[in-house]
Amino acid sequence: MQPTLSFEQAPPISVPYRFFLTAPLFGAVAGLILAWLGPAAIESRWSPGALAMTHLIVVDFMLQAMCGSLLQFVAVVAGANIWRPRLVAAVVHPLITAGAVFLATAFLLERQLLFLLAALTFATAMGLFLTVMAIALLRTPARGMSIYVLRLAVFGLLVTVVLGVILATTLGLHEELQSVWSLLTLINVHVAWGVGGWALMLVIGVSYLVVPMFQLTPAYPVWLTRLLPAGLLLVLCLWSLQLLPGMGTAQAWQSGVVIAGMLLAGLFALATLWLQSRRRRRQADVTLIFWRGAMLALLGLAASWLLFEALPQLGGHARAPLWLGVLALPGVFLSVIMGMLYKIMPFLNWLHLQRQGGTAMPPPNMKQMIPERAMRGQMRLHFVALILLLAAVLWPALALPAGLAFSASCLWLEWNLIGAARLYARFRDRIRAAAAGSAAAPAQS
Amino acid sequence: MPEPRLIDGRGMEPPEPLELAVAELGTLAPGEELVMLLNCEPLPLYAILDRSGYRYRSERRADGSNEVHIQKA
Numbered sequence: 001m002q003p004t005l006s007f008e009q010a011p012p013i014s015v016p017y018r019f020f021l022t023a024p025l026f027g028a029v030a031g032l033i034l035a036w037l038g039p040a041a042i043e044s045r046w047s048p049g050a051l052a053m054t055h056l057i058v059v060d061f062m063l064q065a066m067c068g069s070l071l072q073f074v075a076v077v078a079g080a081n082i083w084r085p086r087l088v089a090a091v092v093h094p095l096i097t098a099g100a101v102f103l104a105t106a107f108l109l110e111r112q113l114l115f116l117l118a119a120l121t122f123a124t125a126m127g128l129f130l131t132v133m134a135i136a137l138l139r140t141p142a143r144g145m146s147i148y149v150l151r152l153a154v155f156g157l158l159v160t161v162v163l164g165v166i167l168a169t170t171l172g173l174h175e176e177l178q179s180v181w182s183l184l185t186l187i188n189v190h191v192a193w194g195v196g197g198w199a200l201m202l203v204i205g206v207s208y209l210v211v212p213m214f215q216l217t218p219a220y221p222v223w224l225t226r227l228l229p230a231g232l233l234l235v236l237c238l239w240s241l242q243l244l245p246g247m248g249t250a251q252a253w254q255s256g257v258v259i260a261g262m263l264l265a266g267l268f269a270l271a272t273l274w275l276q277s278r279r280r281r282r283q284a285d286v287t288l289i290f291w292r293g294a295m296l297a298l299l300g301l302a303a304s305w306l307l308f309e310a311l312p313q314l315g316g317h318a319r320a321p322l323w324l325g326v327l328a329l330p331g332v333f334l335s336v337i338m339g340m341l342y343k344i345m346p347f348l349n350w351l352h353l354q355r356q357g358g359t360a361m362p363p364p365n366m367k368q369m370i371p372e373r374a375m376r377g378q379m380r381l382h383f384v385a386l387i388l389l390l391a392a393v394l395w396p397a398l399a400l401p402a403g404l405a406f407s408a409s410c411l412w413l414e415w416n417l418i419g420a421a422r423l424y425a426r427f428r429d430r431i432r433a434a435a436a437g438s439a440a441a442p443a444q445s
Numbered sequence: 446m447p448e449p450r451l452i453d454g455r456g457m458e459p460p461e462p463l464e465l466a467v468a469e470l471g472t473l474a475p476g477e478e479l480v481m482l483l484n485c486e487p488l489p490l491y492a493i494l495d496r497s498g499y500r501y502r503s504e505r506r507a508d509g510s511n512e513v514h515i516q517k518a
Contacts, residue, residue, distance in 0.1 A: 216456065216458060280456050285458075347460060350460060350464070358493075358497055359467060359493075359497050362468065366460060366461075
């Protein structure tokens with residue numbers, strides 16, 4: 001028996017859509033920064049351009065899309081009551097957007113004041129979002145592995161944000177503040193929780209529901225649904241021990257911890273690909289192909305990490321972390337997000353229009369909400385951009401075409417999503433006009 | 446008693462069964478029955494049926510799927 005979805009708790013459509021329609025724009029900006037700065041942006045993970053692009057993608061693209069989805073998903077899947085979703089969205093959405101712009105500009109221009117503004121903005125936005133989300137997830141009567149993993153993901157986001165705010169404050173006050181931790185230790189733990197504890201944990205939690213239900217596959221084996229989140233949490237806790245005094249970052253067991261984390265990630269990718277190979281329907285839609293691409297990128301990430309561990313000369317190269325970053329961010333997470341947006345927006349359009357029009361004015365077919373050709377074209381461009389980004393890590397001279405291709409792919413995604421939102425608005429207006437017409441008709445007769 | 450209409454949504458990708466059901470509801474005659482076979486409990490469909498004046502009963506089958514019988518109220 002598969003889990004169920006309930007749409008009676010769903011927030012107004014404007015709540016998730018404002019996040020969805022903002023997210024791709026900042027991916028486009030990240031691509032333009034790469035094209036503008038060229039090879040200098042990808043000299044190492046510490047270059048101002050690389051740090052700015054990374055945070056535009058992880059905060060303004062991924063966090064925007066994931067917060068919007070979570071507001072929708074938690075209400076629908078967990079049947080949880082989100083406290084005043086309109087108000088939460090109205091506060092959190094502009095603050096995340098502004099915070100990420102402050103942060104990216106702070107990295108590019110190396111301005112301390114902007115780091116402090118970013119820290120303040122994120123602390124406010126995420127403080128509200130995490131409080132509302134934690135209460136909703138803890139109070140929900142719903143049970144099941146997806147809910148437990150979503151709770152862990154929200155905890156992962158909390159740890160990431162707290163460490164991120166400490167980091168931004170440290171960078172903003174570096175003359176005045178002597179942190180008890182080295183910057184590298186803080187960054188190590190912040191990145192691990194952001195990528196593993198928040199983003200990957202969320203993808204795992206969502207996949208338990210979405211992959212069997214929407215891709216018509218068998219369910220994930222129960223032992224695996226327990227092992228993945230528990231194992232990942234253990235890995236993250238062990239990795240965080242470097243925050244303890246005298247622990248340092250170069251202990252031999254620490255590399256073993258990361259290898260265990262990568263093996264878990266690889267196991268999740270293999271299991272998902274295996275389930276997808278056993279799906280009941282042969283036809284593959286864009287969401288499925290995006291998921292497959294993401295899982296292949298996750299396998300590539302795990303394999304690359306193991307290779308870098310085995311060959312320290314290769315792993316020690318200044319651009320090796322960028323290779324991993326491209327596989328993780330545009331490769332795994334943006335692919336899943338793009339695929340999910342193409343499923344979520346038509347679905348929400350259909351459900352909200354059906355609710356308004358009833359059986360008298362049925363909404364357009366879900367497959368007509370975003371043209372199939374447009375989605376497939378954008379998907380191909382995204383994967384071409386991903387290959388170009390990986391190639392640019394190897395040959396930085398390719399930074400310009402890689403940045404432009406990535407930017408174009410994000411803009412095309414934006415265009416497709418705007419099309420779905422406009423179709424919703426057009427049809428909603430038609431339903432309202434018909435209702436107004438039928439209300440006026442008896443008065444005239 | 447007319448033969449019930451059947452939508453076997455077990456091999457369909459959500460919300461295709463829901464779309465098909467809504468299309469069928471509009472032409473369902475009084476006394477006529479629509480039967481749906483689904484892998485999940487269709488909570489969004491129940492909400493639509495409640496709002497639109499249809500009655501339904503759901504049975505869990507031995508294979509874990511759901512059989513939903515729908516008629517005009």
